[in-house]
Every structure is written in C-alpha cells, then in structure tokens.
Amino acid sequence: MPPSNKSHIRKEEWERRLHDVHISRNDLNRLVMDYLVIEGYKTAAEEFSREADLSPSVDLESIESRMNIREALQRGDVAEAITRVNDLNPEILDMNPALYFRLQQQKLIEFIRQGRIQEALEFAQEELAPRGEENPEFLSELEKTMALLAFESSPLAPPAIAELLSPGQRLKTASAVNAAILESLSQAKEAKLVGMLKLMSWGASMLEEKADFPKLDVIEGTFN
C-alpha cells in the first residue's frame, strides 16, 4: 500500500456502484434534447422529438430565429442581427445596455475590418462615444476598438487589440446574444451536458486526492 491513506476502490466494486446509479433512458433522452435545443440543432431536435417521443421544452421555431441571429453575427452582419433580435423581442436589447453596446462595438469592428474608415469614425462618434461617456467600461472598450485604426492590420498590434478582429470576437458576441435570448425565453444559457462535464471534471479531480478509483475516459466511455 502507498504511504498515503487514500482508500482504494476496486474495479468490481466501482462497477457495482455505477450500476446502482439511478438513471433512466428517458432522463438521458431529456438531457440530449436539452442539448440539441440549447445548441441550436433544430432539425435534430425535431427528429429526436419524434423518434424518442419527447416534447421539446421550447418552441422549436425559436431555435431557428436564434440560429439566424447567430449566423448573421458570424457573417459580420451586425445590423441584420440587431434587427432580428428586435423582431424576436425588443426587450432583450432594451433591458441590456451592455449587450447593445457590445453589438455596436462589433459593428464598429466590422467597419474597420472592411476598411470603411470614414464610416467607422462617424459611427463611433455618433453612436458609441455618447455611451462611453455614460459608462467607463464602455469607454475603455471603445478606446481599445479605436486603437485598431492606429495599427490597421499591422502585425505589431498588441494581442488584446488584434484579437478584436479575430473570429473569436464574433463568436463571443454571438454567444452573448445567444445567452441573452435564451434567458429571455427562460432557458438555461448552457446545456446541462456542459454542466455535467464540469461536474465530472471537478468530482474526479477532488476524488483523486482521496481515493484510487477506476478512471473513465469520458469521451470514449471506457475505463483506462
């Protein structure tokens, strides 16, 4: 035995415990449905609703409009996204000035990306500057964005600034909008399966300090 006082759990015992865990097929199906809905797999959610005989928790049509907004942002079409969000529910942006600012900032970034410098400047002065005065956080974001103009596409730009032009920035904005829409639909922002991965990671790390137990390769579903 190792010097530690870790307990050792044998494989047979551990498997018995796994077997004893109470989880039904229906439970798992609902977790999958939750995932499909939140992640926006509309067709799959429809099929699953039929094949697994489950009713989705939301109107599946709402997935589609959510996905359209996402796509618009990923294309860089911020104006389109804003229109669609307002079509869906005008309160989403009204109630959430930070999100609205973020969208406007994204719009500015897209102008700069396209080299429409004149428009970018006008837009920044008319739309963003007044908001920057209201809120110091907005102001610093605005300053950061405007710095893009100085560096243009120079490779010397500091990462924090160059990052604004990356697809990651679009994704982040799209994620934030998606989360806000989900929230407005009283949906969780994150699929429960994501939470399960996090719990698994936490639990296995914690338990490793206390006990030797059979480790599962979560992705393959097999024990190492």
Place this chain on the structure above:
Amino acid sequence: MSARQSRSASIPIPAARNIENVISMPFSTTPSALSTTRPRLISNTRPLTVHGSPDRGAMSTSRTNVASSPGRPVTSGSYSSIVARPIVGSNNANHPPFEPRIIRATSSPAPPVNPIDTTCLPNPTPPATARVRRPSTGRHTNVTASSASHIIRPVLTPNASIPAPSGGASLHASPQAFPRPAYLDHSAFRDLIRTNATVPVQFTEPLQVQRTLTGTTSNAPIPAPYPYLRRALSPAIDSDDEGSASPPPPAVSNTTSSKGIWSGKATFPLPTRWSEMDRHASLSISADGRDLTFCGPSCPGDRDSAAARANEPIPPACGIYYYEVEILHKGNKGHISIGFSCNDVRLSRLPGWEKHSWGYHADDGWSFPGHREGNPYGPVFDSGDIIGCGVDFSQNRAFYTKNGTFLGMVFENVGTDLEVYPSVGLRHTGESIRVNFGHEPFRFAIEDHVHSAKNRVWSNIQSTPINWHVLRGESAKYGEVVEGKKAGTHDEDDDAKESLRKLVFGYLAHHGYLETAHAFKAQCEGKPTTMEDSEFSDARDDEEDMDMDEGPSGSLSSIDEERSLRTRVNIMNNVLKGNIDAALDQTCAHYPSVLEREQGLMLFKLRCRKFVELILDASEALKKVKSGDAASHERGRDTTVATKVDQEGGEMMDDGGAMDVDDPSPEAQTHTSNSPSLDVSSSTTSTTGKKETTSRSPSSSSTASSPSHSSSGSALAKAALHNALKYGQTLESDYKPDTRPEIRSHLKRTFGVVAYPDPLAVGGEVAEMAGQEARVRLANELNQAILESQGKPAHPALEMLYRQAAACVAELGTQGVGAAAFADMSREFLDS
C-alpha cells in the same frame, strides 16, 4: 422560564406508568414519510390548543405540549386511550405539576445506570439488560412507517411523565422523534440522512453480509433509495423505461473494498439527543434527551467544566448542519459554551478550550477555536436566548446565530479529519440548556441560508475550469505537468463542444435514433448553423476544425458503419413490432456471433419471445372471434371477422416488406437456408410450415394457413393457438437439456403466459412478460449484444459519464467532502 425555574433535583417524579407507554415513540423509517413530514408544517397546520404559558417567545408554540387536535378522541385523564397511540413524552415540559425529566442524584455522580443510548431504539421494547446500542437488524424498521405523520402530534397527557429510575433499574427515556429537518433537503444525500439509526449500521459488519443484504430484493437494508446509489429492487431495473440503460452488475462481488457508504455506513444518522454515555457526570439529561442541567456543585477549578456530546456525530454529507440551543438558565456566571467537539476531547473542559473542539461562550461572547486563547466573536447570551450553531462542511467552517440573527462565519478546519459532535459545556450549579436538533422549527432561517450556500457551491463547481486530462481518465497531476497542448486563448469551450457532439452522436447511434443522428451529423458538418463550424477558420483553428469534423461523423464515416447502424435499427424495430423471425434472420445474417453468445442465450430469448408473440396472436384471434360473434348477432353478418383478420394480416405483411426494402441484404432468402446457429429454430419453422416463415408475421401466417374468405374466425383462432402450442413444444424439447437456471426460469415464465386467455390484460408478471415492455427490454438486450459483438461499449459514453460523475460525487460525500452534498445531480440535471 418560570416553569423551568421550578426544576430541581427534588422534583418528585410519578412512576405511575407502564414503561412501554413512555418508551420512545418509534421513529419513522420510510423516506417518503420523512420527506413529507416536516416539523414546520406540522406545527403550523395542526390545530393546537395552547394551555401552557407562552413565556418563551417563539419557541413556546412548538413547545406547547398540552395540546391536542380537537377532533381526536383523547381526553385528559383517560389514560388508557393514550396508551395505544404514539406518545411524545417530552412534550409535557410546561405542564406544571410534573416534569418529564430524569433527575439524577446530584450527590453521587455515579456513572449512568444504564450507559446505553436508548434514543435510537425505534420500537417499544421491554426493559432488557441486553439492549444493543443500535439494532443490527432491520426488524424495527418497519414498525412505524405509517406513524411518521403522528410523530410530532402533541398529545394531551396529563400524567405523562417518565418513571424515575428506581434503584439500579434500567433507565428508559422518552426521546422525541422528529423527521429529517427541512433544510437538509438541500443535500444531495438527503435520502440517506436519517434522524434515527434503525438501519443495521455496524462498522464491523463484514462486507459480505452487507452485500448479501443489498443483493436480495426486498430485504435491502437501505430503506431510503438513494437516487444515485439505489440498488435495483428487481432484476429488471429499467423496465419502467424504454429499456435498460444500466450496466449489468458484475458477476462476482465478494471482494474486500474501501470504506464508504457501501462497506458499512448505509445511511447517515443525525444527532437526536444528548448522549447518556458521552457526558460529564455532573450533567443530567432530561428524559427526552434534550435538556442538560448542571446538577453537582459548581466546578471548583479554573478549568473544570462539564460537557456533553450528542449521540451521533454530524455527517458531513449534510453539507451544512445546524442545531439550536435555548439557554434555560444562565446561572450566575454564565459559563456556558456551545459548539462542537470530537470524541477524543475530555468532557471536563468547555468546548473550544481543547484541541478538536470549538465553542462560543455565553459570558463574554468570545469564540474559542481549540485552545484557551479565544477571540471576540459575538454578543454575550443570557437566559431565554436561542443560540444556533452550524457547520458548513463545504468550507469546514462554523457559524452561530443568536435569536435568529446570523453572527458570521468562524473557525477553520472544523471536521476535516475527525468526526465532530454537537457539544455543550456548563460549569455551575443551576445552569441548564435545551437543545433543538430539529425537533422543532428553528429560530434562524436555516433553509434560506443553506439554499444560498448550495447555490454558491454549485456555481463554484460549475466555474471550475475543465481539466481535460481528468476527463480523459488521466491523472490530474499528469495534466499539470503536460499542460499547454494548446497555448493561451484556445479555450476549453471548443473542447467541450467537440466532446459533447461526440457524446451526443454516440448516444444517438447507440440507441438507434437514426434520423436524429443524421440530422445532427448534417448540421454539425454541413451548413454553418452552429457557431463552431462557422466559415471562419484561421490558422490556429484549422487543425481543430478537422478534428471536429471527424468528431461526430467519425463513427459514421464509412458506408459500412452507416449500413451497420441501419441494420441494427431494423433489427430492433422488428423486435419492437413483434417480428421476431425477421429480427432473428437479420441478426443471423449480419451478426451471427450474437446469437451464439453465452451459449445461445440471446437466441433462446428471441425464441421465447417468438412463442409469446404466437400466443398473443392466438389470443388476439380469439378475441376477434368473440367480438365477431357479438357483431354477427347484432348485424346478422358473419363475414366481418374474416375480412378484419385479412386486413390485419395484409398490414403485417406490408410491414415486413418495408423492412426488407430498407435493408439491402437479402435475408428474405437466408431464413430458409439457415446458418448453423439457427438450426434449432429452423427445425421449428419447418414443423410449423413454410408459409409462416415466408410471411414472417405470425398472425399473417394464421391468415395464410386458412383459405381467407371461406374460413370462419374461430378456425383461424384455433389454427393460431395450435401453431403457438406446437412452437412451444419444440421450444421446450429443444431446451430440455439446458439446465442453466436462467434458462429454466425464463422458460417457465414464458410458458406461464399460456395460462391466460388474454395475457396482456392479466397484469402483473404475466403482462410484464408479454407486453410491449418486454419487447423493449429484449430489443435493448439484443442491441447491446450486437454492439458488444462489434467491440463497442455496451453503454453509450454519455450514460457512463453520468454514472461515473454520480459515483464520484457519492464517494466524495462519504469521504466527508461537504461540497459534494451540494452537487445534486438529480436535481440539477434531471428535474426539469
């Protein structure tokens, strides 16, 4: 207060009552009763007639003992009517003439007469010398399942009091039973946390015994099925659902193993009273086990004190544990300490002065973290105050409340290595306190407190960065060393998303949700409707994108895989529709090894099912004859039945045909040229005639076997029955030599179906054997067998993920990691 004041060692205690009448009311053991019966509810909803003086503020309501529901036939003085019902002896504290307490002789602080904790005894047992601390069998447990709801019901008992121990006679207290306090509902282990100890918890109990018990069906010693850990009470654990989602239990399990819930502690008992054993001799304990009174001469020395501990340690699986103490008499100096201690701490010291003890002192309001140098902490407290005392095992810190006000977190490392007990210390004559371990509603809003703590812990867990090495089953430490496979900004989100798609796709494919799987796959790799597969892919993400594309689609990449999935789904669908022949043929053609597994067990089960299907067809045909007769009487027509049956048969044929079209393989031909593994069944099919095998559908076979329009319904029915019985005979003779118990019992249950004209209507085991559920079960077994024959795991990774996470959390809980109590998987993930 005044009532308390009158207490003294000289109070005469009537000994008029038979001991059985005052012995502990039985504790409830049914989880449902426990969870539904909360003290707060009870005290609020029951009509109480208050006779006592409400001189103790809020506590007086629940302390009111001289009360009864008006409707109940309890009359004061009518003693005999009380005998039969549960009595809470301690509820009579306010009744003037008598005190339901045991007062020990103050002059001779001899060791307790009977140093045995009677609290836990759930059942009135006659005074016996051979009493055990905890019943080690389950025989007490079922006594009071239904009485849980009366537990707190105050009973008007004018004479209720405890017989004083006379001479050296055994002492039998009358502890007050109470259900699990409501705040503990926030613990993921709620169903294991109990206010009694009726479960056979013996730490020395050999593991094998435990195993045997859990293995048996109804005698399982875990009365509260813990959602994560529940042992299947019946072999068909998942029959309530679309089918088994659980791994089969390992064949052998008589192994030694770790400590933890499975090797001893089946439940977590809560403190319910002060321990008779674990107390200083100068302290007397009331009959209900809740009051502590300092009875001797005041402690002379500077350090001498008298402490008591509760009868059980606090289970960290509570997450947060809380109890309250009412100061009945502070005495002159108020040297009262309230807190916790481990059982290695001397009882002659106030909690907080010694290592492994923690206390909050009445006289100066200081807190003492295990040595004599304390710190200013809260206000002083006095007679009438209610001091609450909690441990938060998610932080291993303590907190106190005074009269419902939170005083702040205090102490560190409480209960990290040793079990802690609620403990109170007194020093001077006349000091007394009364504890509330959940007997009554708490003054402090503990539920809200626990609820917010739970949310905090959960969001902490959820914001812990994912360690991918851990999720791949590697050591976390290894992960630290090799950290940085992707530097910097590449966030775990992408990994998580990719992994999840793999998991979800694997799940859909495993269970044969074919169309969903296709749609999912198409959406993942096709049009950029999801963020991850957007049109962007800069250099950094290129590699990742490739991985992603292979992720969900990997297992479907080849056409073979695709076909295999379709075939598997077809086979399952055939079983689900009752087309066993078709399923057999397809399995034989594509996965012949499956039928040979475990010496042909799968084949056997399929054939049994085939027999059941034939019986069902026969019974269906018979039903139609009967309804047809009725119809013909009414309408004077006789042809209805035949046409009906014909139509049915036609539909069934179409179904079978559709299957064949779906499946590219020509197993329509294979069934006649049987492979070796099908030899057994081929013999039967040949006896029942070629027509049946060709048409696949039993009912259509009966149709076909009779010239359609001219034959009467009853002839059809007869033919169907004949057909079925013939098949059954062959089945029986084929498997006669097989003496495996599972074969024998399955065969027996299969033939049991014959005894009923309409098996589906019978209900119970027969219907279970015959109905759709059985098909579902069989389809799942077959599916699993096919997957295993392909070298794939028997269970989808997604399901294993859930099970593994649940097992980890449960083990953490039993290892004393309090945060695990707030990782409530069933509530967070399953409740919608």
